[in-house]
Amino acid sequence: MYDIIIVGAGPAGLTAAIYARRAEKSVLVIEKDTFGGQITHSPRVENYPGFVAISGNELADKLIEQAMEQGAEIELDTVTGLSGEPGAYKLTCGTHEYEARSVIIATGSRHRTLGIANEERYTGEGISYCAVCDGAFYRGKSVAVIGGGNSALQDAVMLSESCESVTVVQNLDFLTGEGRLQKILSERENVKVIYSSVVKRVLTDGVAFAGIVIADANTGAECELRVDGVFVAIGQMPENEPFESAVKLNDYGYVVAGEACVPEAPEGSERAPLGVFVAGDCRTKTVRQVTTATADGATAALAACRFLDSLGE
Numbered sequence: 001m002y003d004i005i006i007v008g009a010g011p012a013g014l015t016a017a018i019y020a021r022r023a024e025k026s027v028l029v030i031e032k033d034t035f036g037g038q039i040t041h042s043p044r045v046e047n048y049p050g051f052v053a054i055s056g057n058e059l060a061d062k063l064i065e066q067a068m069e070q071g072a073e074i075e076l077d078t079v080t081g082l083s084g085e086p087g088a089y090k091l092t093c094g095t096h097e098y099e100a101r102s103v104i105i106a107t108g109s110r111h112r113t114l115g116i117a118n119e120e121r122y123t124g125e126g127i128s129y130c131a132v133c134d135g136a137f138y139r140g141k142s143v144a145v146i147g148g149g150n151s152a153l154q155d156a157v158m159l160s161e162s163c164e165s166v167t168v169v170q171n172l173d174f175l176t177g178e179g180r181l182q183k184i185l186s187e188r189e190n191v192k193v194i195y196s197s198v199v200k201r202v203l204t205d206g207v208a209f210a211g212i213v214i215a216d217a218n219t220g221a222e223c224e225l226r227v228d229g230v231f232v233a234i235g236q237m238p239e240n241e242p243f244e245s246a247v248k249l250n251d252y253g254y255v256v257a258g259e260a261c262v263p264e265a266p267e268g269s270e271r272a273p274l275g276v277f278v279a280g281d282c283r284t285k286t287v288r289q290v291t292t293a294t295a296d297g298a299t300a301a302l303a304a305c306r307f308l309d310s311l312g313e
């Protein structure tokens, strides 16, 4: 029986582990895939305080090292369910279970990808999923934003302030994002929108990224869009299904919780299970970054410690 089990070894989960261990709680972090989480996909992080520039892998390594140095245990496993009661929770991982008095859900989210050949190869070298993270690398350059919803339009507005040109590529024949954002974009001379078009493949000059090939969704006619960078903003996929009977998920699958990192109760329950907390990109929030994930990790860990202390054992 651990004091706290943390699901997910991204920045939120690892920060929670550091704080919980410093409060002398026994901690297990369960990670199903990549120790360090999403940030490992970023070749260069320039907005995490304390580092002028650091690769995502190096930042992740430092977080893991710090959590382990503090005495956190880390397991490679996939959590598939949460059951039990306050002070005695069970986390199911396939055929076996782990037990903890308190649980922190820090499962993050994944960006939807285009699903084209070489997409992973050019991620960080022309293809980005985060304008806030990578927009500064394209100052004065030409970029495309893929998508037509609020995230895509917000990215396009932001990028149009520093990029030479922004081309929004939308698969439908209309934009689905807020009218206010559409109006701002329509007034920007360096922004244009291409409707009813889908991305077919990466365009290269030999090896280097040179843009994308897009196709008319109705006729199939293809054309080259030569740009320095492409920002994919076609949605994110949280992975909170294992917890849907314990905590409330919104329509997009995020755990509904505020800055206190305390989840709301699911439909049909009066309250969410005491001692279960949520941290990082997997919860409802407006800014999904390493800084906000680590902040959540600290908040959730300290809340879990208070809960454990209230049990008085």
Ligand SMILES: Cc1cc2nc3c(=O)[nH]c(=O)nc-3n(C[C@H](O)[C@H](O)[C@H](O)COP(=O)(O)OP(=O)(O)OC[C@H]3O[C@@H](n4cnc5c(N)ncnc54)[C@H](O)[C@@H]3O)c2cc1C
Binding pocket: 007, 008, 009, 010, 011, 012, 013, 030, 031, 032, 033, 034, 035, 036, 037, 038, 039, 040, 041, 042, 044, 045, 046, 047, 048, 077, 078, 079, 080, 106, 107, 108, 109, 110, 111, 128, 129, 130, 133, 134, 239, 242, 279, 280, 281, 282, 288, 289, 290, 291, 293
């Ligand atoms: C390409 C890219 C570049 C980025 N660049 C920046 C940047 O420059 N600056 C910045 O601040 N942010 C950046 N971000 C965003 C940043 O990475 C995220 O905001 C941050 O990682 C969120 O941390 P998290 O711990 O909440 O979630 P995540 O990092 O998503 O970690 C969650 C972890 O939980 C695991 N998990 C999920 N479900 C389960 C389960 N059932 N069982 C066990 N484990 C599970 C996942 O495998 C994952 O490792 C970038 C993101 C990407 C994709």
